[in-house]
Amino acid sequence: MEETKSTLTKEKGIDQTVYEKIQEITTSANRPYYAKMKDIGKMFVRDKIKYLVDEDSFEVEDGLFARCKDEDFLPGDAVVTLVAKINGQPVAIIANDLTIKAGTWGKKTIEKIIRMQELAEKRKIPLIYMIDSAGSRLNEQFETFTDRRHAGKIFYDTARLSGLIPQIALVFGPSPAGSAYLPALCDFVVMVNKNASVYLGSPRMAEMATGEKVSMEEMGGARMHNTVSGLGDMLVETEQEALDAARKYLSYLPQNWLKTPAKVEAKPPVDGKRIEELVPENQRIPMDMYPVIERIVDKDSFFEFKKLYAKEMITGFCRIGGRSIGIVANQSKVKGGVIFPESAEKAAHFISLCDAYNIPLLFLVDLPGFMVGSKVEKEAIIRRGARMLSTVANATVPRIAVIVRKAYGAGYVVMSGASMQPDACIALPQAQPAIMGPEAAVNAMYYNKIQSIEDPAERQQFIQEQREKYNDDINVWSPASELYIDDVVPGDRLRKDLIQRFDLYSQNRDVLEGIAQKKTVVRRG
Known part of the structure; x- marks a missing residue:
């Protein structure tokens, strides 16, 4: 039946109503607060999403018209929830709209967030x-706080999704009180310097409750969380940098725990000194591990994780021969590379993250062991060190440990030494695995003898002789001869060996290791 002109006009009018509502909800032009946001370098929520997603991406948005009939102007109830493509793969996005009631959570805000979490779980997407x-x-607390589908379920879902799908928190502004737990439960947290703040109680609340006077930065600022508390994993200066970080981070991960990261075309490492030149034979000379990493990984592929926190431990993603790899490395230029409570926790978090999403692990070992003293005992070095040890022992992804130089005591063990059953424990010729270094060992074994030698010169000569003898006993050839380590690898062959070994150890892993249904929860502490 032929449609009449009046019917067409009517239908066009109905459609136009929809488009007008969409325009009213999605534009920044009717938001008085937007001008102030621009002045401090903040982007409109939909501009952030547009910047992040692929240029030709589809967008499936639910809840766009939430509370569109309310007397108050509450477009989307201050949150945008949609699915779009990043790096060619679908990703769920939940984004607060700061221009509406300061981005606060209302009764439909919470329902939209929960529904998007449920969709991400069903579709198994980041x-x-x-x-x-x-x-x-x-x-609105009566309608948002107490019931089974109220605000607390957001945290329940975030915790339950840990290790199933990658979860990223981009903290552009405040995340106070209970909502502070949202970033704390995510795998990867990026914070914008001077804008982001995460705290359970505001400085004003703290002063009222305890009398403490503290600034917002000291209480829960981005820099504090990235350098002191460890809640932040990356500190950036602009919102665009945070969005870029999320995109790059996702490039190293699979869509979910059942998949493996995509392998890309390999790139040669950066030009530079040979590893043999970068690694001093003298164990007492501090060594910078970053140039060694650069000579192993594909060019420009190293993406550091928690760079500003516990700098004596380096963690980050990279590609070696095009394969996504997680690196855990000691940095002897900082605190001698000794493991402190914070560095143990940092490593455990990163290792569990790699294990959850099937990213092989490379350990670069150069440390004298764990820190000792009453201060670190009070800071729970045993408990936090055990957390790292347990995480390493239970990791089921391919693991290779490279003993770069010294590997003493429990530090050697927790850095995936041979007794932790890695797929391979190999060493550079400069390696020196032992219970302790020559200085401590000679002092322990010969303390009484040393004290009995009265002549200072004679005493020093005895100490030096015993140290040299001890050094001869713990060089790399002793454990290699006894098959305690699997191979001694020249520095200029290390990258090639790692590529071949990771290719080998990644084959048929789920079947061979019986781990097809294993799930790893990503834990920060």
Whole structure:
């Protein structure tokens, strides 16, 4: 039946109503607060999403018209929830809209967030939270706090999704009170310097409750969380940098725990000195591990994780021969590379993250062991060190340990030494695995003898002789001769060996190791 002109006009009018509502909800032009945001370098929520997703991406948005009939102007109830493509793969996005009631959570905000979490779980796709919210609306607390599908379920879902799908928190602004746990439960947290803040109680609340006077930065600022608390994994200066970081981070990970990261075309490492030149034979000379990493990994592929926290331990993603790899390395230029409570926790978090998403692990070992003293005992070095040890022992991804130089005591063990059953424990010719270094060992074994030698010169000569003898006993050839380590590798052959070994150890792994249904929870502490 031929449609009449009046019917067509009517239908066009109905459609136009929809488009007008969409325009009203999605534009920044009707947001008075937007001008102030621009002045401090903040982007409109939909501009952030547009910047992040692929240029030709589809967008499936649910809940766009939430609360569109309310008397108050509450477009989307202050949150955007949609699915779009990043790096060619679908990703779920939950983004607070700071221009509406300071991005606070209302009754439909929470329902939209929960529904998007549920969709991400069903579709097994990564989830990005763009956090910029003043918390929950107190005037709506009865409808948002107590029931099974109220705010607490957001944290329940985030915790349950850990290790199933990658979860990223981009903290652009405040995340106070209970909502502070949202980034804390995510795998990877990026914070914008001077704008982001995460805290359970504001400085004003702290002063009222305890009398403490503290600034916002000291209480929960981005830099504090990246350098002191360890809640932040990356500190950036702009919102664009945070979005770029999320995109790059996802390039190293699979869509979910059942898949493996995509292998890309390999690139040669950066030009530079040979590893033999970078690694001093003298164990007492501090060594910078970063140039060694650069000579192993594909050019420009190293993506550091928690760079500003516990710098004596280096963690980060890279590609070696095009394969996504997680690196855990000691940095002897900082605190001698000794493991402190913070560095043990940092490593454990990163190792569990790699294990959850099937990313092989490379350990680069150069450390004298764990820190000792009453201070670190009070800071739970045993408990936090055991957490790292347990995480290494239970990791089921391919693991290779390279003893670069010294590998003493429990430090050798926790850095995936041979007794932790890695796929391979290999060494550079400069390697020196032992219970302790020559200075401590000679002092322990010959303390009484040393004290009995009265002549200072004679005493020093005895000490030096015993140290040299001890050094001869713990050089790399002793454990190699006894098959305690699997191979001694020249520095200029290390990258090639690692590529071949990771290719070998990655084959048929789920079947061979009986781990097809294993799930790893990603834990920060």
